[in-house]
Amino acid sequence: MPALLEAIGLKKHFDVEAGGFFRRTQSVLRAVDGVDLTIQPGETLGLVGESGCGKSTLGRLLIRLIPATAGQVVFDGQEITRLGANRLRAVRKGMQIVFQDPFGALNPRMPVEETILEPLLIHGSRRNDESRAAVAKMLDMVGLPNSARTRFPHEFSGGQRQRIGIARALILRPKLVVCDEPVSALDVSVQAQIVNLLSDLQGELGLTYLFIAHDLGVVKHISTRVAVMYLGKVVEVADKRSLYARPSHPYTRALLASVPVTHPSQRKRGAGAPLRGDIPTALAPPAGCRFHTRCPHVMPVCRIQEPAMRQAAEGHEAACHLLPTDPSV
Amino acid sequence: MSLLEVRDLATSFRTSSGEVTAIEDVSFTLEKGEILGIVGESGSGKSVTALAIMGLLPRPPARILGGTINFEGQDLLKLSDRSMQRLRGPGIAMVFQEPMTSLNPVFTIGEQIMETIQAHEDLSQRARFARAVEMLDKVGIPSASARMTDYPHQLSGGQRQRVMLAMALVCRPRILIADEPTTALDVTIQAQILELLMDLRDELGMAILMITHNMGVIAETADRVMVMYAGRMVEQAPVTRLFDRPLHPYTRGLLSCVPTLDQDQDRLVAIPGSLPEPSNRPPGCRFSARCVHAIPACSQALPPLEAFEPNHQAACIRVRELG
Numbered sequence: 001m002p003a004l005l006e007a008i009g010l011k012k013h014f015d016v017e018a019g020g021f022f023r024r025t026q027s028v029l030r031a032v033d034g035v036d037l038t039i040q041p042g043e044t045l046g047l048v049g050e051s052g053c054g055k056s057t058l059g060r061l062l063i064r065l066i067p068a069t070a071g072q073v074v075f076d077g078q079e080i081t082r083l084g085a086n087r088l089r090a091v092r093k094g095m096q097i098v099f100q101d102p103f104g105a106l107n108p109r110m111p112v113e114e115t116i117l118e119p120l121l122i123h124g125s126r127r128n129d130e131s132r133a134a135v136a137k138m139l140d141m142v143g144l145p146n147s148a149r150t151r152f153p154h155e156f157s158g159g160q161r162q163r164i165g166i167a168r169a170l171i172l173r174p175k176l177v178v179c180d181e182p183v184s185a186l187d188v189s190v191q192a193q194i195v196n197l198l199s200d201l202q203g204e205l206g207l208t209y210l211f212i213a214h215d216l217g218v219v220k221h222i223s224t225r226v227a228v229m230y231l232g233k234v235v236e237v238a239d240k241r242s243l244y245a246r247p248s249h250p251y252t253r254a255l256l257a258s259v260p261v262t263h264p265s266q267r268k269r270g271a272g273a274p275l276r277g278d279i280p281t282a283l284a285p286p287a288g289c290r291f292h293t294r295c296p297h298v299m300p301v302c303r304i305q306e307p308a309m310r311q312a313a314e315g316h317e318a319a320c321h322l323l324p325t326d327p328s329v
Numbered sequence: 330m331s332l333l334e335v336r337d338l339a340t341s342f343r344t345s346s347g348e349v350t351a352i353e354d355v356s357f358t359l360e361k362g363e364i365l366g367i368v369g370e371s372g373s374g375k376s377v378t379a380l381a382i383m384g385l386l387p388r389p390p391a392r393i394l395g396g397t398i399n400f401e402g403q404d405l406l407k408l409s410d411r412s413m414q415r416l417r418g419p420g421i422a423m424v425f426q427e428p429m430t431s432l433n434p435v436f437t438i439g440e441q442i443m444e445t446i447q448a449h450e451d452l453s454q455r456a457r458f459a460r461a462v463e464m465l466d467k468v469g470i471p472s473a474s475a476r477m478t479d480y481p482h483q484l485s486g487g488q489r490q491r492v493m494l495a496m497a498l499v500c501r502p503r504i505l506i507a508d509e510p511t512t513a514l515d516v517t518i519q520a521q522i523l524e525l526l527m528d529l530r531d532e533l534g535m536a537i538l539m540i541t542h543n544m545g546v547i548a549e550t551a552d553r554v555m556v557m558y559a560g561r562m563v564e565q566a567p568v569t570r571l572f573d574r575p576l577h578p579y580t581r582g583l584l585s586c587v588p589t590l591d592q593d594q595d596r597l598v599a600i601p602g603s604l605p606e607p608s609n610r611p612p613g614c615r616f617s618a619r620c621v622h623a624i625p626a627c628s629q630a631l632p633p634l635e636a637f638e639p640n641h642q643a644a645c646i647r648v649r650e651l652g
Contacts, residue, residue, distance in 0.1 A: 050515035051486075157603035187370040188542055189619075192586040192599035199596070214515065221588035221597065244590065258520040260545025262589040264568045267549060273521040278485040 002077070003038040004176060004208050005062060010035045010071035012057050016283070029282050031057040033232035034071070036309070039176065044202065044209040046223030046240070048216060048255070050279055053229040059178045059212050063095040064088065076175065093123050096169040100181035102161035106153040112139075113149035116167045123172060138167045141204070143197060159190035163197065170201065178210045183218060195222055216259050220244055225315075228252045231290040232282055234309075238316035248312035249320050251291045289321065297322060330402070331358035332536055333382070333421075333504060338396035340381055342607075343389055349607045351377045352560045354634070355396070359504065364530060364537045366551030366568070368544065368583070372604050373557040375540045379506045382538075383423050384413040401503070418449045422497035424490070426509035431493055432481040438465075438492045439477030442499055449500050464495040469525060487518035491525070498529060505530075506538045511546065523549050544584060548572060553640075556580050559605055559615035562634055566641040576643035578651070579616045614645070622647055 012032040017024050032054045039045045049055045060066045062073055068081050080091055096119075099105035106115060116135045117127065125131045139148055142163040153161055162182060169177055179198065183191040195218060202209060213219050219226060220240060227237040228249065236249040247253045257274035261267055277294050280286055286293050292302040301321050310323040339353040352374035359365050369375040380386045382398055384405060398405040400420065405413065417423075425431045433441060442461040446452060452460065458477070465473035468491040481489055490510065497505060507526065511519035527550060530537055539550055547554055547568065554571045556564040556579065564577040575581045582600040602619040605611060611618045613628035620627065626646060634644045645651075 050517065159603050187604055188544075188587055189370055189582060189600040190603055192588075192597035193601070195588070195597055196599055216516070217588040217590055220590060221594065254517060256590065258516045259590055260519075260523070260543065260549045262545065262548060262591055263572050264548050264551075269527065273517070273524045275517040275520070278487055278518070279515070 001041060003074075004041040004076060005037075005039040005210075006072075006074045007035055007037045007058075007062060008072045008074070010037075010058070010061055010073065011069045012054075012061050012066065013069045027283050030232050030285060031282060032061060033282075033285070035229075035232075035234050037062075037227060037234060037237070039208060039210060040224075041175070041208055042206060043224040044211050044222055046219035046226040047210060047212045047229065048214060048219050048226060049229035050214060050255075052231075052279060052282060054232040054282070055212050055229050056180055058229070059097070059180050059210055062210065063092070063097060063176070063178055065097065089123070093172050094174050095176045095178070096172060096174040097178040097180060098162070098165050098169045098182045101185050102158055102165050103153065105165050106161060108153050111150050111152055112144075112164055115153075115164060116171050119168060119172050134171060135167075138171050141170070141201065142167045157190070158186050159193055162186060162194050166194075166197065166201070170205065170207075173205065174207070176208045176210065178212065180212045181214070182211075184213065184215060191218070198222065216256060228255065231280065231285050233290060233319065235291065235320070236312075236316075236318040237309075238312070238318075242313055242316045246313065246316075248316065248318035248323060249291075250295045250297050250322075252318070254294075254296075289319070331399075332361045332363075332401065333359040334397075334399040335378075335382070336397045336399070338378065338381060338398065339394035340377055340386065341392050341394055343392070344608065346608050348392075350394070350560060351391070351607060352381075352557075353394070355557075355562055356634075357555055357562070357565065359536050359538060361503070361536055362530065362534050364539055364550050364552045366539045366541065366547040366554040367557060368541060368547055368554060369557035370542050370604055372559060372607055374560040375557050376508055378557075379423065379508050379538065379540055383417060383421060383506065384408070384410075385423075415449070418445060418500040419502060421504040421506065422500065422502035423506040423508065424493045424497045424510050426512050429481065429486075429489060432489060434481055437478050437480055438484070439479075442477075442492070442496050445496050445499055460499060461495070464499045465492070467529070468492075468495045468498070469521070470495070486514055487521065490514060490518075490522055494522075494525070494529070498533065498535075501533060502535055504536045504538065506540070508540045509542070510539075512541070512543070519546075526550065544587060556583070559610050560607065561615055561631075562642075562644065563616065564641075564643045565634070566638075570638070570641055574641075576637060576641065576648045577616075577645050578620045578622050578647075580643075622651055 011034055014029040016027055016029050047055045061068050064080055073080050113135055116138055120131050144163050183194050211222055223240050226240050226243045227234050230251050236252045247256055254274040275294050280293055288304050289302040289307050292298045307319045307321045309317045309319050312318050312323055336356050338355040340351045341348050342351055355378055367375045439461055443457040446457045446460055462474045470476050470491055511522050551568045553567050555562055558579050564580045575584055585598040586600055600619055613630055614632050617623040617627040632644045632646045634642045636642045
């Protein structure tokens, strides 16, 4: 089956001014620095990593909310990084996004019906009974009462606002939905409702998700495959089961080992935290393997040569010099 | 006698829609060297409880409606502002969730730590400097004496939280209140800070009130746990007992609604509905509107906190039936 989306050598560099008041220096922040990634139709690709690793930037690049510095994105058979405005609009209908902050992402002065209707109007529908019926149906699908139509965002709880955000993203019946930390701003007792809703809608509408999150438990629950990012690079990508059962990259292993235990009897006192030190800045990523400054298995080669993706198992790749180069091994 | 004993604490806030109760009937004890976890979501009253103990609730709009906070034999609610100020630091210290907003951006971290020492102890400049460096070293700031002249913005989030800890611990408090100390941090940094807190507890023998919404943080650190919902305590138990046999439907919901790494579920067990606004809490049991086990009696009267084991209390009238 051809991939629904494929990214090849994708990069996003931001120019930033740094330094003191009198010594301004221009430097480049390498938020996404050469990512190859595929998303298969109907799957949920989980994208995890710590703050500043570039996962949100990558999500926005893939649906061209921001322009890429280099590389290509092929969506549904079409290269989209250099499309003109008109052609892009047609493609955009197929790719939508759900944001983290359900309050900041909604216009506070717009009643819910207008918020959900707006994408339809932008893409050529008329404001008529048909489009209003589509909104009513969408509200029902995300579990909001019909009376919500005339109300404003501030009248809803965080979880309900996220339902509005989901309805707005799905009204155009997109193929791909980027969910950027869709539950991390919600109270834990409400998160499960939204995760379940996203799963249900995926089944009903045949959606494909890119699910960006820092919560490894939520990602494990919802994903088909998982990609791990560190400092602008994807360092490991695998089938969910394979990744969580046999993580190959030392960073993935440390990330999983850092997750708090689920029962007090599993405490490992005195073992020390899995990782020492902080994440280096993306303004000056370390040479060679970007993880070498924190890696417990660092070898001389890691400081010089950047490791390419290697196969660790069937459908399981990681960028680490510890893995054998011969893919048949 | 317990190190800290809170009895029937109740506070309210004046809002545009009238006076709203923030917490009520909050009672618990904290022993020397113990880590008591307080778990709750937004509006549960966990942070208000902490601020009331610290004497940091802005009054007005906040008001203490009643209760006592006994620390080493004195009721903190009766202390003057001046005495309270002397106690904050060497007696009880606090670290907050957001280390960037809790540090002053225009002073170096060294100045800020030394200022804390100066407020409580009569030491020479040189001795203060040495003490500050020693504390920074203890919380794991590399080349501590060189970092004394750094400003908060020059540090990473994890390092800022370490500096906050150094500042809180520099006067050797008997109690540390940690209000969501790792919520703003990444998971690898969270593991470092939790490890550090446990080490410092062992080394300094202080007690910790660990306030969090994250059951994983509780599982990693707490000795005992108190669960709060909408301004009231709903359950209290030793940590292993709480995870093995949660009694209150809310606690059970909290433990089962979060997906974990060691189990696979097709569907998450969600708690229906959303948290009530403080001005719009349901009558009777505050959780009744979201509880799958609710019966009419639940919304008629507040369920009392009842002991089901010597150390295990829950506020639910159906605990015995539900088993």
